[in-house]
Amino acid sequence: MSAQELSPQDTVRTPLMTLDGVSQVFSTKAGPIRAVDNIDLSINPGEVLCLVGESGSGKTTAARMAAGLARPTSGQVAFDGTDIWSLKRNDFTAFRRSVQYVHQDPYASLNPTRTILQTITAPLFKHGLVKSKKAAAERAVELLTKVDLTPAENYLSKYPHQLSGGQRQRVAVARALTLDPKLIIADESTSMLDVSIRISVLAMLGRLRDDLGVGFLFITHDLAIAKYFGWRGKTAVMYLGRIVEFGPTPKIINAPTHPYTRALIDAIPEPDPDLTKTKGRESLRSLEIPSLAHLPSGCSFHPRCPQFEDGLCDGAIPELVTIRSGQSAACHVVARDGVPGVGDGGRPDEPGA
Amino acid sequence: MGDTTMLPVPAVGTTGVSRFAGILSSLRRSPAGFIGFVIVTLMVLITAIVPFFLPEVAPNVKEILLPAGTPGHLLGTDNEGKDVLIQLIGGGRTVIFVGFFAAAISTAIAIVLGSLAAYLGGWVDSVVVTLADVFLTVPQIVLLAVLGAFFKLDSPFLLALLVGGLSWPVLTRAVRAQVFSLKEREFVEAARLLDLGTVRVVFVEILPNMASFILMNFMIGVTNAIYQLVGLYLLGLAPLTGSNWGIMLNRAWIAGAIFNDASLAWILSPICAIVLLLLGLVMMTRSLEEILNPRLRDR
Numbered sequence: 144m145s146a147q148e149l150s151p152q153d154t155v156r157t158p159l160m161t162l163d164g165v166s167q168v169f170s171t172k173a174g175p176i177r178a179v180d181n182i183d184l185s186i187n188p189g190e191v192l193c194l195v196g197e198s199g200s201g202k203t204t205a206a207r208m209a210a211g212l213a214r215p216t217s218g219q220v221a222f223d224g225t226d227i228w229s230l231k232r233n234d235f236t237a238f239r240r241s242v243q244y245v246h247q248d249p250y251a252s253l254n255p256t257r258t259i260l261q262t263i264t265a266p267l268f269k270h271g272l273v274k275s276k277k278a279a280a281e282r283a284v285e286l287l288t289k290v291d292l293t294p295a296e297n298y299l300s301k302y303p304h305q306l307s308g309g310q311r312q313r314v315a316v317a318r319a320l321t322l323d324p325k326l327i328i329a330d331e332s333t334s335m336l337d338v339s340i341r342i343s344v345l346a347m348l349g350r351l352r353d354d355l356g357v358g359f360l361f362i363t364h365d366l367a368i369a370k371y372f373g374w375r376g377k378t379a380v381m382y383l384g385r386i387v388e389f390g391p392t393p394k395i396i397n398a399p400t401h402p403y404t405r406a407l408i409d410a411i412p413e414p415d416p417d418l419t420k421t422k423g424r425e426s427l428r429s430l431e432i433p434s435l436a437h438l439p440s441g442c443s444f445h446p447r448c449p450q451f452e453d454g455l456c457d458g459a460i461p462e463l464v465t466i467r468s469g470q471s472a473a474c475h476v477v478a479r480d481g482v483p484g485v486g487d488g489g490r491p492d493e494p495g496a
Numbered sequence: 497m498g499d500t501t502m503l504p505v506p507a508v509g510t511t512g513v514s515r516f517a518g519i520l521s522s523l524r525r526s527p528a529g530f531i532g533f534v535i536v537t538l539m540v541l542i543t544a545i546v547p548f549f550l551p552e553v554a555p556n557v558k559e560i561l562l563p564a565g566t567p568g569h570l571l572g573t574d575n576e577g578k579d580v581l582i583q584l585i586g587g588g589r590t591v592i593f594v595g596f597f598a599a600a601i602s603t604a605i606a607i608v609l610g611s612l613a614a615y616l617g618g619w620v621d622s623v624v625v626t627l628a629d630v631f632l633t634v635p636q637i638v639l640l641a642v643l644g645a646f647f648k649l650d651s652p653f654l655l656a657l658l659v660g661g662l663s664w665p666v667l668t669r670a671v672r673a674q675v676f677s678l679k680e681r682e683f684v685e686a687a688r689l690l691d692l693g694t695v696r697v698v699f700v701e702i703l704p705n706m707a708s709f710i711l712m713n714f715m716i717g718v719t720n721a722i723y724q725l726v727g728l729y730l731l732g733l734a735p736l737t738g739s740n741w742g743i744m745l746n747r748a749w750i751a752g753a754i755f756n757d758a759s760l761a762w763i764l765s766p767i768c769a770i771v772l773l774l775l776g777l778v779m780m781t782r783s784l785e786e787i788l789n790p791r792l793r794d795r
Contacts, residue, residue: 210689239691252682256704256790265700266690302790315686322690 157224158185159326159358160209160242165218167204173436178204180384181218183463188325189356191376193369193392195407199435201384202362206330209360210244211235240270243319247331249311253303259314260299263287266321286317291347309340313347320351326358327351333368345372366407370396380404383435383443386463390470400482401472402448442475450476523783532779539773543588550585553578553739564761571761574744575751584765587740592773594656594725599717601660603667607710610671611698615679624672628665636662637727644733655734659721667713674709678702707788712781719774726770741766 167179179201186192196202207213208220211227219226222238230238246252253262263286264279266272273279280299287295290313303311312332319327329348333341349372351357359376363369369378369392378395380388380403388401399405406427429447433439439446445456452475461473466482524530556577564572564580571580613624640649640658649655678684679702687701703710728734729742732750736743748754748763 212685212689236691239689244686244689246682246686248682252686254683254687254701254705256707257701265687265692265696269690269692269696304791318686318690 159188161185161221162209163219165208165215165220167208168216176435177384182386184379186358186360189358191352191359191361191373193373193378194362194381195366195369195378196381197364200381202381203330206328206360206362210242210328240322241325243324243327245315245319245327245329245332248335249308249315252315253311255303259301263318263321286320290317309336309344312336312344328360330362383438388472389463394470400466400470400477401474402450403444452476519787525786526783528779529783532776535772535776536780540592542585543592547586550582553582561759563758571765574762580762580765583739583744584769587744590652590740591722591725594652595718595722597656598660598721599714602664602717603714605664606667606671610668611675614672614675615698628668631665640728641733648735650735650737659724663720674706675702678705708785711784715777715781718777741770
């Protein structure tokens with residue numbers, strides 16, 4: 144069962160983008176690295192999908208495949224229902240225009256030799272969206288105002304090195320908006336910013352989401368940011384290249400089912416030190432993250448999982464199954480017993496494979 | 497010079513005037529670079545314009561091998577009685593022209609081949625690298641010598657084409673290496689995501705980031721081309737028609753000028769002119785970084 148089939152309301156609308164059984168395997172000297180292993184995701188128009196996971200969980204690789212920057216080794220990335228790698232040149236251009244990417248590092252994603260005006264107007268000219276230099280400058284002012292860089296005229300002639308990190312990231316967002324995308328892939332776009340600036344950039348992105356109806360694939364390692372930005376959307380939790388839990392963001396944050404998600408939520412420090420001390424009910428069996436080149440057998444979380452059962456968890460790879468309405472997890476134990484410590488955990492639909 | 501750096505410099509070349517002013521002030525910031533710039537400009541202007549106002553030098557048997565400082569012949573005369581100073585001023589044109597033209601040819605070839613090879617990869621890369629390797633193994637001065645024996649290399653154009661067409665491989669490989677690293681940068685990926693097109697991504701997004709590297713290599717290319725040209729003349733492998741610094745050197749050498757105190761200025765003056773020009777070029781490169789890097793430009 145794949146994640147996009149789980150919510151009944153999703154099947155009514157055509158998803159904007161679907162990742163269907165997508166894998167990315169890098170071959171190295173140490174053997175094949177399964178950076179992303181058979182993941183299913185779908186994003187509806189105007190929807191926010193947060194992809195959460197620690198370093199090396201395959202979030203960025205998944206995002207790059209969604210953006211058409213990397214070709215999956217197996218599986219299908221579809222946009223508006225069509226496999227993007229079977230598109231003809233013109234259709235691929237249309238796809239490129241519809242899906243834009245905001246990089247993590249605003250110090251690397253802007254060309255140091257180009258002014259902000261040049262950076263923003265280049266795609267406008269290239270795709271014939273403006274006829275004259277004057278119209279291009281006006282459009283650039285409009286876009287910069289949209290990302291809260293005001294007065295925009297002051298920024299046009301600046302070079303990236305004259306701006307702060309937050310300002311650069313806003314320029315990067317404005318550039319992503321030049322072609323009126325339907326989906327913006329934000330790859331840790333706020334993680335390099337100061338905390339105070341991060342909130343205002345997130346608020347600006349939230350306004351774009353609400354006002355322009357742009358869909359977001361929002362990648363972050365920080366559950367708090369997923370909570371802030373994707374509250375009305377969905378969240379997928381990734382661990383070592385696989386999706387371990389998927390569901391509406393409030394459920395993932397408030398009632399996580401997979402042991403890994405629960406450990407992540409538990410790890411968030413509380414302002415009250417006494418609370419933090421008593422909070423860690425479930426402690427991990429190991430703090431070591433296994434290497435992607437030598438994934439543990441069965442559930443790749445089993446060497447660390449507090450609910451590990453010998454013979455069950457290290458056998459087959461668990462599939463993503465519905466635990467409760469709209470929320471699914473890939474865990475043998477939770478699929479069989481429900482969520483520990485939660486009375487109305489809901490009956491699992493089917494046992495794990 | 498110090499005061500001008502404090503003046504607010506227009507940040508961007510929105511108009512031609514402010515960009516020119518920006519370049520001038522950048523030039524002045526590095527004293528060595530500015531001196532180099534002045535030397536090169538003066539030498540180019542003098543060798544290009546002054547010869548039109550100078551009398552023709554004619555052989556004069558009464559005035560052969562006069563020492564430097566002789567009234568009317570500041571740098572003395574050669575073994576045909578021709579004035580050395582006039583020959584010196586008139587003899588720079590070919591050398592400078594061939595140097596710049598040959599470097600322009602080799603740099604242009606290197607930029608196009610090197611950046612496309614790195615950016616496109618695959619068979620384009622293989623072909624370019626193989627071609628560069630083949631050209632690298634050709635001993636240039638020997639090839640020029642052989643060609644000089646078969647063809648009449650008396651046109652500066654032809655010489656520049658030959659020198660430039662042979663000296664692109666080293667810079668091509670350097671450009672290729674730089675583009676390999678630059679093309680992985682995120683702003684290049686962003687440009688690709690915006691579908692700006694290969695030509696634009698390579699020549700507008702990537703290349704300006706290595707402009708100072710390319711210009712410095714261009715300057716090195718000029719000095720190398722001049723050395724090769726002068727070397728050809730000194731060895732007598734190019735036709736000794738007309739007059740330039742290389743021919744002066746060759747004739748002074750053949751005439752044994754180094755053994756004669758009185759003709760010291762004859763053999764030394766073209767050497768000094770070449771050394772001064774090359775020194776000016778090398779010093780000038782110091783300022784180029786500041787002109788081409790926006791980060792340094794408006795500080």
